[in-house]
Each structure stands twice: as structure tokens, then as C-alpha cells.
Amino acid sequence: MIAEAHTRLEMAQKQAVDAADRTASTSADVRYLKARLRALEARAQRYEALKDKLRVGSAEEKKRARTQLKKGRTFKQEIRAMVRMLLSCGCKQDRIGQVVREVAAAFGIQLDWVLSRRTVGRIALEGLVMARMQIGFELKQTQAFTMSSDSTGRRHQNYQSHHIHLKVPVGYDANSQVVFAESPTTRFVGVHLTTDHSTTTSHATWIRVYDDVMTTFNKSPLAKRTGTLDLRGICGRLRGMWGDHANNEKALSDSMRQTKYDLLLTELGEERMKMIEDDMGELEGRMQEWSAKKIADAGGIEKWNALPAAERAARDLATTAAMVQGLGVEELASMDEGERNLLTVWVWTGCCMHKDQNSFKGGNAAMTAHWKAIGAVGPIPLANKDNAAAVRKVLQPEKGDAPVTDEDIKKLEDIAFGGAKLMALAGAIFHNALDKRGQGDAHELFLEFALNEECVRRFPQTNNTRFGSHGEAAVELITHLDVYRCFMEVIRIRKVNQTYTNIEKNVNAGLHDNPTLTELAVLAIYHILITAPYM
Structure with a gap:
């Protein structure tokens, strides 16, 4: 009986130990599961917070992407520059808006607007205005430049291209003096439709090119800081022309050289006129000399008086211009050879091809x-x-x-x-x-x-x-x-x-x-x- 009691006691003790072990293991599992549950709940909370943050951030980035492309209600300069680059690369004017939108979408930027054809055209015209302003500023600053042109025909239409070659300003030194590039730069100044290939038409087209540059530059803020630009100043810096060996191109070079020379004489003559304004004797003598020549060219005083008032006024203006030119010739002749050559130098070069x-x-x-x-x-x-x-x-x-x-x-x-x-x-x-x-x-x-x-x-x-x-x-x-x-x-x-x-x-x-x-x-x-x- 005692032995049997001991056996039952041992079995009961063993069952108690096994139950205690199972209880401890269950408690550990419960603690692990509770910790895992808390971690998952925290992760879910972080996920929801991150999702909200991403949702808000994405909206803000999209909004920022839209607002960065515009400044107020106008496109930023970077966008306008990109449009002009696309145009220069051959992209059609009415396709540029679509290209910009597709490229933006490729980078994850959704745009709810498209550059219209009219907007692209206006941006291109702005580029033309900026180009003329830049060329005007460079012509104003440069010390010398040359020009070149060539003509061709297509479908019974005549076209003339224009270029200028100059050392462009690249900055200022410590003394606020303009610093120029070491080598010349070629600037394209447009292709114009002409009625024919004659020298007169080509010369008039060049004058129109310079007039467009002067008009645009003189209305810009640059002109207020650096001074206005006129044809006299442009031709004063003009040193020569390049073209092919066609007779009309050579004649155009001679015509531009004559224009430069005439404007130079006018400038020198006006300076001489200012110098002699205080000398009434010399001024009166000059006026009498040219007045006598004017009457003689008309055929005498009677014929002069018989001319219409408009004709006499026109001849008076021509006489004054001729007198100024004459004073310019005298002033130029009085200069030393080096100074005179510097003012009148003209170089013509032919096409190497x-x-x-x-x-x-x-x-x-x-x-x-x-x-x-x-x-x-x-x-x-x-x-x-x-x-x-x-x-x-x-x-x-x-x-x-x-x-x-x-x-x-x-x-x-x-x-x-x-x-x-x-x-x-x-x-x-x-x-x-x-x-x-x-x-x-x-x-x-x-x-x-x-x-x-x-x-x-x-x-x-x-x-x-x-x-x-x-x-x-x-x-x-x-x-x-x-x-x-x-x-x-x-x-x-x-x-x-x-x-x-x-x-x-x-x-x-x-x-x-x-x-x-x-x-x-x-x-x-x-x-x-x-x-x-x-x-």
C-alpha cells in the first residue's frame, strides 16, 4: 500500500510539473503574441500616417510643379526659353504645347494646361525682340565689325540672308570697362524677302535691318543706360563686308562703303560747323558761297525766284547738306594719315568657295x-x-x-x-x-x-x-x-x-x-x- 501511495505521489508531482511547464509556456506565448500585436498596431498607425503624408505631399508637389512653370499668369522665362529652343529644333508651333505636356508627364508632373499656338508665336516674337536688343547692345559696345550677306531664289521668290561679325562684350573689368571676347562671333540678323537681286534693293534691305535693330534697342532699358544707337554710329564702326564674287555683291560693298563715307563727312562737317559758329565772318562767307552756287545751279536769280516754294525749300536743304559735306571733306583732309585711315578703312573679302x-x-x-x-x-x-x-x-x-x-x-x-x-x-x-x-x-x-x-x-x-x-x-x-x-x-x-x-x-x-x-x-x-x- 505504501509503495502504491509513493507511486501515485510521484505521478501527481510529475503531472503538476508538466502543468506548470505548460502554464509557463502559454504565458510566454501570450506575452509574445501581445507584443507582436502591439508592434503590428504601431506599424499600421505609422502606415496610415505615412499614407496621409504622401497624399498631402504629392498634392503639394503637383501644385508646386504647376506654380513653378508660371509666375503669376505668365509663363516663366525658363519655359519661354525652352519653347524657343524647340522652335529652333524644328518642332511645329502648334505641337509644342503637346510636347511640353508629354515630357512633363514622363517625369511625373501632370499639367492641366497646354501652350497654345498663339502663345508659342508670341514667345517666338519675344525672342526676336530680345535678339534685336542684344545685337543693338553689342553694336553699341563694339569697336569694329564687318557684315556679310548672300541672296538666293526659291519658287520665284528672292531671299537675302544677313550676318554680322564682331567681338562681343563678355563682361566688365575692375575699372568698369567693357571686356570683349578674344575671337569674333558671327551673329545672324535675319532673312528678308526682296523684290530682286539688285544692289539698290540689297542696300535698302540692309538699312532696314539696321533700322529694326535701332528701333527696338532704343526703346529698351539698355538704351537708357548705355545711350541710343543710330545709323551714323553703326556705320562708324563698320569696317568691311564679305560676299561672293558676283558683281551685285561687289557693288553692294561699294554702296555700303559710300554710305559709311557720306555719314562720316556729315558728322565731321557738323562738328566743324559748331566750331565756326562763333566766327561770324567765316560762317557768313560760307553761306554766301553756297547760296551763290545754289542760285547759279538754278540758272540765275530770276529762275530761282520763279521756282515753287516747295522746290526752293528742297534746294535749300540740299545746299545745306552739301555745305556740311564740304566742311567734312576739309576736316577729313586736315587729319593725319593714320587717323584718316582709321576712320575710312574698308575691307572687302570674297567667298573662299x-x-x-x-x-x-x-x-x-x-x-x-x-x-x-x-x-x-x-x-x-x-x-x-x-x-x-x-x-x-x-x-x-x-x-x-x-x-x-x-x-x-x-x-x-x-x-x-x-x-x-x-x-x-x-x-x-x-x-x-x-x-x-x-x-x-x-x-x-x-x-x-x-x-x-x-x-x-x-x-x-x-x-x-x-x-x-x-x-x-x-x-x-x-x-x-x-x-x-x-x-x-x-x-x-x-x-x-x-x-x-x-x-x-x-x-x-x-x-x-x-x-x-x-x-x-x-x-x-x-x-x-x-x-x-x-x-
Whole structure:
């Protein structure tokens, strides 16, 4: 009985210990779960607070993004500058608002407005006003500048472009003196529609350009700080003109030089007039001299009195202007040579493209004539009776489809040979001005394969007006001579009858003719050493 009692006691003690262990474990679990619950509740509270904060912050940022683009009810200068940049990059005026909105959306900025076409146009006009103000300020500050222009026609409309070249102000030194850039800067001052290419029209257009700049600048705050700008001040700083070698461009340079000279004489004459105002004897003598000349030019006092009042007033003004000019001539003549040259200096420079073209043509003519002079075998002829019509279309396109006469054939045989003519014919094949003719795309694909390059330049367009195109073509043919010989063979075998056209036959023959290749090498060397660095 005692043993049985001990056994039951041990079992009861063991059950009590197990129950205590289970109770302790349950309490620990309860404490853990309570702590976990408190952590989750705190996280939920933080999440809700963060969500509210993000919601408020996002709204504020969106509002701030909208307000940063505008200042009051107008767009900020940064936006206006971006609009002008998009315009200069070729974006259409009525598409810029959409572009701005899409770009803003890509960066997470939602805009509820779009720049209208009219707003974009006004911003562009503001750019024009700012440009004229800037050019006026630079002309006011600079010590000297030159100008250049060129004219062209499109669809029976004449256009004239204008540029000025000057050292622009870049800041001020410690003494508040203007500091200029070390090298000149070219400023574009507009393209204007003109009625013709005459010197008179071009001169009047230039004066209108300067007048637009002066009008805008003189109404700006800059003019109040630096002083107004007038044509006399502009021409006083004008030192020369650049243009091509056309007669009207040279005449325009002479006309602008005369304008500069006339305004200089007027300025010097007015200064001299102020100097002699106190000397009544000299002033009276001058007035009597010019008054007598005025009456003499009219044919005497009776004819002078018979003139209408308006005519006499006009002649009085002309006489006064002539007297001032005369005083200016005397004042200019009294200066020393250095000071006089500084006021009257004028430099005219011609277009280097035309000079290089003339040099290239003259050198090529001398080279082709030298074969006979030294008694050597020259390049093969590239024109004959069978291909005269096709060759003439390339070398003499101005004759069109007119019938080819025996005289035309003889002239073509005399001129259609050598490296330059080979390049002209090659241009008609490898890069024709008309896309439907020639081997333009095939030439590009073949060179990409043969040269193992992803992108190759198209053959120089020698059958169109491109300065330096013949020299570039010579370099291209000599550099890749084997490739072009292979390409000519590919052109032939791709055809059903596997034959060349007349022009293709001549180009292929020229690529295998040593005298013709010699001329190509000479022209290529000239282009590399002279044309490329010069242009």
C-alpha cells in the first residue's frame, strides 16, 4: 500500500510539473503574441500616417510643379526659353504645347494646361525682340565689325540672308570697362524677302535691318543706360563686308562703303560747323558761297525766284547738306594719315568657295592640256557617237533633250576625258540627283558590305551644285578603287543581259585607265592639301 501511495505521489508531482511547464509556456506565448500585436498596431498607425503624408505631399508637389512653370499668369522665362529652343529644333508651333505636356508627364508632373499656338508665336516674337536688343547692345559696345550677306531664289521668290561679325562684350573689368571676347562671333540678323537681286534693293534691305535693330534697342532699358544707337554710329564702326564674287555683291560693298563715307563727312562737317559758329565772318562767307552756287545751279536769280516754294525749300536743304559735306571733306583732309585711315578703312573679302572652285577648275584645265604639251598618252575619251546624248545630259544638262549634232559630238570628244569628267559620270551613277536614277541605294549597301561598316557616306553629288564635290569624289574613288571596280562588275552581272549602259561602260573603262587615274590622284591630293583645310 505504501509503495502504491509513493507511486501515485510521484505521478501527481510529475503531472503538476508538466502543468506548470505548460502554464509557463502559454504565458510566454501570450506575452509574445501581445507584443507582436502591439508592434503590428504601431506599424499600421505609422502606415496610415505615412499614407496621409504622401497624399498631402504629392498634392503639394503637383501644385508646386504647376506654380513653378508660371509666375503669376505668365509663363516663366525658363519655359519661354525652352519653347524657343524647340522652335529652333524644328518642332511645329502648334505641337509644342503637346510636347511640353508629354515630357512633363514622363517625369511625373501632370499639367492641366497646354501652350497654345498663339502663345508659342508670341514667345517666338519675344525672342526676336530680345535678339534685336542684344545685337543693338553689342553694336553699341563694339569697336569694329564687318557684315556679310548672300541672296538666293526659291519658287520665284528672292531671299537675302544677313550676318554680322564682331567681338562681343563678355563682361566688365575692375575699372568698369567693357571686356570683349578674344575671337569674333558671327551673329545672324535675319532673312528678308526682296523684290530682286539688285544692289539698290540689297542696300535698302540692309538699312532696314539696321533700322529694326535701332528701333527696338532704343526703346529698351539698355538704351537708357548705355545711350541710343543710330545709323551714323553703326556705320562708324563698320569696317568691311564679305560676299561672293558676283558683281551685285561687289557693288553692294561699294554702296555700303559710300554710305559709311557720306555719314562720316556729315558728322565731321557738323562738328566743324559748331566750331565756326562763333566766327561770324567765316560762317557768313560760307553761306554766301553756297547760296551763290545754289542760285547759279538754278540758272540765275530770276529762275530761282520763279521756282515753287516747295522746290526752293528742297534746294535749300540740299545746299545745306552739301555745305556740311564740304566742311567734312576739309576736316577729313586736315587729319593725319593714320587717323584718316582709321576712320575710312574698308575691307572687302570674297567667298573662299568660289576662289577654291576657280583654282580647282583652272588647275584641272592646265593638267588636261599638259598631256599634249609633253607628248604623253592622255586619258581615254569618255564620249563617242553612241553615247554622246547620255554623256551630254550629265556634262551639259542645260542643253536638255536637244538633238545631238556632229559639232556637239566633236566638242564632247574634246572635253569628255580625264579625272574630272570621270567623277561627273560616276556621280550620275552612284548618287544621281534624281533618286529613281542611278545606283544610289545599291551603292550604299554594297559599300557597307565591302568595307564592313555599319554606315557609309553616300558618293559625293558631283552632278549637282556642291562645292568641293569633285575633289571628294576623287578621294573616294582612289581610296576604294578596288571596291568600285568590283561594284561596277556587280552592276553588270545583276542585269538580265549582263551589259553596261554607255555611261557605266565609260566609268568602268576610266577606273582601269592609268592616265585617268593619275589625274584622279592629283585632284585627290589637291583636295586633301588645299581644299579641305582652306574650306
